[in-house]
Amino acid sequence: MSSGVRGTIFLEKARVISQLAYDAEQFVLRLGAPKCAAHAGPGTFVHLRCDAALPMRRPLSIMRADARA
Incomplete structure (x- = not known):
């Protein structure tokens, strides 16, 4: 693992x-x-938890991120 992804x-x-x-069905x-936007870039993923009652998170790919927005 490269040091660029640690932490x-x-x-x-x-x-x-x-x-x-x-x-x-595109959304x-x-x-x-x-905090996520500061580390994210196109092609990276976030794992989204929609509800505390649903234990599995949904992986979503990032199209664009702007930490200033």
Whole structure:
């Protein structure tokens, strides 16, 4: 493992900013998570927990991240 990815696993509560649906069941979910955005880049993943009652997290790929937003 390279030193560039060490220390990048953490928990952060995110705020849903917007949800968009497109044809062919494609979706864009914008989240407010500044700590995650500071470490994220296109092609990396986050694991999203939708509900505390659902133990399995959903892996979502990141299309774009802006720590300043």
